[in-house]
Amino acid sequence: MRIAIAGAGLLGRLLALELSGKGHQVEVFDAARDAGPRETSGTEGAAWTAAGMLSPVAELDRGNDDVFRLGLRSCALWPGIAQAIGMPGVCHFDGSLLVAHRADAGAAQRLVGLLQAKADAGYQPEALSVDALAALEGSVHGPSLAWLLPCEGYVEVHNTLHALHAQGERQGVRWHWDCPVQRADGGVLEVGRAGETEVRRFDHVFDVRGVGARPQLPVRGVRGEIFLLHAPDVDLSRPLRLMHPRHSVYIVPRPDRYFVVGASEIESEDRSSVSLRSTLELLSAAHSAIPALAEARVIHTESNLRPALPDNLPLLEQGAGCTRINGLYRHGWLLAPALVEQAVQGLAA
Template identity: 30%
Template sequence: MKKIAIIGLGVMGRVLALTFTKSIPHLDIDLYDKASLGAKDNCSYQAAGMLAPVSEVTSCGIHTYTLGADSVQLWEELLSIRGENLVQKHNIIDKFDTLFLAHKNDVNEFDLIKNRVSFFTKQHESIKERFRNINSDDLSSLEPSLMNGTFMNKGLLITNEGVINVPSFFKFTSQYFSEESNIRLLKEEVTKIENNKVYIDEYTCEYEYVYDCRGFPIEKSKDSGLYGTRGEALIVQHKDINLKHVIRLAHPRHPLYLIPRGNGIFYVGATSILSEDYSPISVQSVMELLSMLLVIDKRFSEARLIKTLTSVRPTSFDDKPLIIRNIGNTSINGLSRHGYLFAPKIANDLLEEFKKDIYEN
């Protein structure tokens, strides 16, 4: 019986494990993580979980669309296991359209976004129909409550995007991995990987193949090709505010995004700081996020601040995933803030490589 190891249970490790166990049901998989399966302190758990390849090209490279174009479809396929639609049962994927808006003072920033969109759609005519310019009348029809904000009189609507409900995804995968007979969970810190061997101090285990999804290496060197990007976010609740879209607010320093999570709960994110500081969120960041939130809807001044989130994401110097293939193992890293967007495509590609080069031989 063939056996593989997956090290690290962030979004990449979990998606990879789901992909392999779904495609090769009898494959034995050892899952390693130094934290418990239900741990909530890694950057994947604290992520927004956006599946927005079209929206992301307004601020990122074209690779975000290339890798993430089919992300919603791939997630739906991944979460259809044994004929059961887990998307609906566990409320893991929410489909949204995205509204790009701007404060009246940030019209120049909004025009930059529109110019990027125009350039992008000339290269990809097939998605031109997913962009729609809107005016204040359109906005009042799409999101009446947003008329409580202080917006310019135009915006941009991007259709057919989505969001992973991150807590639901972690809860489901934790339960699924615990119940699968061919999956072994090992709460251990891997100290070294050598070809297809995994070391835990002096203990060694050999596999057909090893996938390292831990994020930063244990000893990150200057030539690792990675640096840290600190992300900060808030979870707020206001039961009288009900939004039907993901809201992105154009801003020269803090382009905020607001994600509805149901029951009046919202994920508020924006800050992206070049730092490997894991300390709690700063007062300044909280004030900036909240002030931007009030631009969207003044009623958020009465919202309850449920939680603050901070994490450090491994980011490559060209902002692309860093996938290093070695003899007997592959390291997957540098997904930055696009882990949920990129993971299904990367996992499918790695699965096909494994089946072609190892499993079928």
């Protein structure tokens, strides 16, 4: 089949990999100037800003059973994707940590109780003593309550996005940059800048433009801010979430002792620079869990919008000649492989 994909973010790249791997002729259209990273391409794609946590259990705090099951399926699929793009080391599944300070024990116990009630047997948080925590992650000092979520992990987002693009190219995908899509409907894409568009016809189109899919979908952007730190003295091999009554803060490793600290969650489509309040709250919370972060260097800060639908749940809508996937919200890296699998199976049916 001749297939068009509107949007070369996370979903678009995964779809391109899968569909070209099955022998389809695939063309991808994106408004960005080039394949990335975000700083040079001017893309507004959320995928570049994400921390890349793969947290089916911890996300039960906000998600429902569908998010949990899709998340587990994606965790099973990620190693095969990493292999297919020639980067087997790009995803990590050594578990993740939930930690809390003694003063926040009430909030932490409530959250862990919720996760225990919602997660299936075999995926329950495992309580850790302070000594067990120290043995796992030597740089964590301060939190006296800790749980390990053994099935969780993270993916290196930038390396993965680059490798998905490169592998797509090797499989014959045609990437069209600086090519905004105004409309995606059954077998049709309207591409180009407003006032100078052309209609292109395909056997099937996929609309995965994230926040850019308006007005065809009622998607909104939810602002999130992150910090990239370099801390050569810090040892942290697993994502760590600090439970706190006011904000949820996580620290996620990246290669070469870089760490992402995130993330605010603000109901606003403001893409401006990170705020002083978020800087103070997120970084002081991170420092309270890993004191050695005091000497970290702040390499980069970034804000972006998570694409969310009114119910904050993912949408996979398959009609004649057109498939739409959107609303991946705060769990896009967690959900995308499973949703892409379903969408590709739906195309063949």
